[in-house]
Amino acid sequence: MYKRVLLKLSGEALSNGIDxxxxxxxxxxxxxxxxQAIKCNVQIGIVVGGGNIYRGKMxxxxxxxRYEGDYMGMLATIMNSLAIxxxxxxxxxxxxxxxxxxxxxxxEQFSKEKAVEAFNNNKVVIFGGGTGHPYFxxxxxxxxxxxxxxCDIILAAKNGVDGVYSSDPRKDALAKKFDNISYQExxxxxxxxxxLTAISLCKENHIPLHVFNMNKKGNILKACxxxxxxxxxx
Numbered sequence: 001m002y003k004r005v006l007l008k009l010s011g012e013a014l015s016n017g018i019d020x021x022x023x024x025x026x027x028x029x030x031x032x033x034x035x036q037a038i039k040c041n042v043q044i045g046i047v048v049g050g051g052n053i054y055r056g057k058m059x060x061x062x063x064x065x066r067y068e069g070d071y072m073g074m075l076a077t078i079m080n081s082l083a084i085x086x087x088x089x090x091x092x093x094x095x096x097x098x099x100x101x102x103x104x105x106x107x108e109q110f111s112k113e114k115a116v117e118a119f120n121n122n123k124v125v126i127f128g129g130g131t132g133h134p135y136f137x138x139x140x141x142x143x144x145x146x147x148x149x150x151c152d153i154i155l156a157a158k159n160g161v162d163g164v165y166s167s168d169p170r171k172d173a174l175a176k177k178f179d180n181i182s183y184q185e186x187x188x189x190x191x192x193x194x195x196l197t198a199i200s201l202c203k204e205n206h207i208p209l210h211v212f213n214m215n216k217k218g219n220i221l222k223a224c225x226x227x228x229x230x231x232x233x234x
Contacts, residue, residue: 001040001041001042001225001226002042002152002153002224002225002226003041003042003043003152004042004043004044004045004119004149004150004151004152005042005043005044005045005151005152005153005154005155005223005224006045006046006047006142006145006146006149006151006153006154006155007034007044007045007046007047007155007157007220007223007224008046008047008048008138008139008142008154008155008156008157009030009046009047009048009049009084009157009214010048010049010051010157010158010159011048011049011050011051011052011053011076011077011080012049012051012052012159013026013030013048013157013159013214014026014027014030014048014052014080014083014084015052021052021053022052022083024087027083027084027087028087028090028091029217030084030087030214030220031084031087031088031090031091031093032091033218033220033221033224034046034088034091034093034124034220034224035088035091035092035093036221037220037221037224037225038093038122038124040221040224040225042224042225043119043120043122044124044125044224045115045119045124045125045126045127045145045146045149045151046081046084046124046125046126046127047077047126047127047138047141047142047145048077048080048081048084048126048128048138049077049080049138050073050074050075050076050077050079050080050138051076052076052080053076053079053080054069054072054073054075054076055073056069056070056073059072066134066135067134067135070130070134070135070136071134073130074100074101074129074130074132075129077128077129077130077138078097078099078103078106078107078128078129080128081097081099081107081126081127081128082097082106082107082128084126085097085126088124093124094121094122094123094124095123095124095125095126096108096114096118096123096124096125096126097126097128098110098111098114098115098118098125098126098127098128099127099128099129099132100127100128100129100130100131100132100133100141101129101132107128107129110127110129110145112148112149115127115145115148115149116149116150119149125149127141127145131144136197137195137197137198139194139195139197139198140195140197140198140201142154142156142194142198143194143197143198143201143202143205143207144201146202146207147201147205147207151207152208153207153208153209153210154202154207154208154209154210155210155212155220155223155224156193156194156209156210156211156212157212157213157214157219157220157223158211158212158213158214159213159214159215160213160215161211161213162177162212162213162216162229162230163177163178163179163211163212163213163230163231164177164178164181164186164191164193164211164231164233165177165178165191166178166189166191177231178231179231179232180231180232180233180234181231181232181233182233182234183199183200183202183203183209183233183234184203186199186233187199187200187203193209193211193233194209202233206234208232208233208234209232209233209234210223210230210231210232210233211230211231211233212229212230212231213229213230
């Protein structure tokens with residue numbers, strides 16, 4: 001059983017993938033399992049991407065530079081953070097959104113002290129706004145926040161992929177799944193688990209990563225409780 005975990009969600013995990021960036025069919029099951037984990041005395045932080053609302057390719061099509069596009073992506077993560085907060089509230093779970101930048105009246109600015117206080121008051125801490133700087137992904141934000149707030153592990157919840165493979169299992173029938181793998185091997189094999197900056201941060205700060213399939217009911221709860229499934233990277 002972990003004491004404190006960082007759950008990394010993709011923005012697409014909140015969407016129906018068709019015409020609605022937010023889907024209660026996806027949001028509510030995530031909130032339900034988090035509620036169950038909280039009852040097991042696991043402290044949970046969340047970082048969510050913004051890909052269901054905005055992706056970099058959209059900005060490229062508009063002729064937008066990367067700098068401005070990344071800030072749009074950060075704002076998308078704030079919207080997703082508030083959607084998760086609302087879903088948790090409906091499941092009677094207290095939570096707080098701490099952003100890398102303050103939006104007065106909506107979200108507070110992140111500090112380690114605020115996050116730890118919220119954890120100790122049994123609140124889920126949702127880290128919005130990415131790192132607050134362009135050119136960095138929410139993968140890197142996940143690694144930073146997990147390190148800063150002394151999380152035991154990062155739980156990387158994937159859509160339909162149940163671990164780390166030698167190649168994309170959706171395209172390669174011969175792809176090999178790893179039950180355990182080191183960060184060094186991830187780098188050497190150029191496996192697309194998280195971006196290289198995030199992987200390097202995790203490696204240097206000795207924080208493990210658990211990659212699992214979130215689409216199977218009960219897996220988020222199992223991952224929070226430390227039950228073995230997916231791939232452990234350390």
